[in-house]
Amino acid sequence: MQSKTSFLTHLHYDHVGNFDRFPKARFHLQERELAYATGRYMQYPRLAHSFEVEDICGIVRLNYARRVMFYNGDAELAPGLTVHAVGGHSAGLQFVRVRTRRGFVVLASDVTHFYENMASGRPFTTAFHIGKMLEGYDRLLALAPDESHIVPGHDPLVMKLIRLRAGNSRASRCGLTCRHRGPRPFVLTICRGSSRYRDDLDGKQNAFEERYTCRAALTSPPQLLESASAVRFRF
Numbered sequence: 509m510q511s512k513t514s515f516l517t518h519l520h521y522d523h524v525g526n527f528d529r530f531p532k533a534r535f536h537l538q539e540r541e542l543a544y545a546t547g548r549y550m551q552y553p554r555l556a557h558s559f560e561v562e563d564i565c566g567i568v569r570l571n572y573a574r575r576v577m578f579y580n581g582d583a584e585l586a587p588g589l590t591v592h593a594v595g596g597h598s599a600g601l602q603f604v605r606v607r608t609r610r611g612f613v614v615l616a617s618d619v620t621h622f623y624e625n626m627a628s629g630r631p632f633t634t635a636f637h638i639g640k641m642l643e644g645y646d647r648l649l650a651l652a653p654d655e656s657h658i659v660p661g662h663d664p665l666v667m668k669l670i671r672l673r674a675g676n677s678r679a680s681r682c683g684l685t686c687r688h689r690g691p692r693p694f695v696l697t698i699c700r701g702s703s704r705y706r707d708d709l710d711g712k713q714n715a716f717e718e719r720y721t722c723r724a725a726l727t728s729p730p731q732l733l734e735s736a737s738a739v740r741f742r743f
């Protein structure tokens with residue numbers, strides 16, 4: 509299965525890594541995020557450590573190849589499918605909202621790492637702008653019917669909830685997908701990856717990343733994806 513559209517919520521290595529495994533995709537990104545990742549703040553290790561310079565160079569090359577779509581703020585890409593710029597954790601961070609049979613689902617990415625950050629108003633430690641991060645929690649809640657329709661970027665609880673509902677581990681093998689309802693329905697897959705740890709299969713960090721990476725979904729037959737999307741949003 510070849511994805512033609514990929515949303516880059518931001519350019520941290522654990523969200524943009526392995527982009528080269530989507531050779532036919534166009535990447536949708538906030539313009540500010542690329543400016544941030546190539547700008548003056550990257551001289552500071554405390555901010556730069558979340559980026560992998562080869563990933564950033566790769567996105568610049570994709571831009572020269574006309575494979576990056578830039579946004580400046582919120583945008584509607586199709587009826588019921590929108591991106592929302594929030595900043596905070598990274599300068600050009602965005603999240604995605606998609607209309608499904610179960611209502612609007614908000615794919616938060618790192619706007620909130622865990623449900624806990626959003627619920628307690630406690631900022632995550634990796635931050636560019638604390639105020640915008642806090643506003644981001646408000647925006648997630650404002651654009652979702654309730655918390656159960658929000659998918660945080662790093663919370664193991666998401667996969668636990670899916671397994672509980674699905675009664676098996678299929679969802680975890682496939683990653684998370686949701687089916688967009690609209691004139692032209694399509695499946696949206698949450699895909700995370702890290703090229704930084706690609707070769708370090710025994711590393712703990714890699715194990716953590718693998719749990720959230722749905723590489724299997726790239727080669728799964730469509731019916732498996734549909735099955736995953738069917739279980740995904742019941743919790």
Ligand SMILES: [Zn+2]
Binds near residue numbers: 523558618
């Ligand atoms: Zn991040």
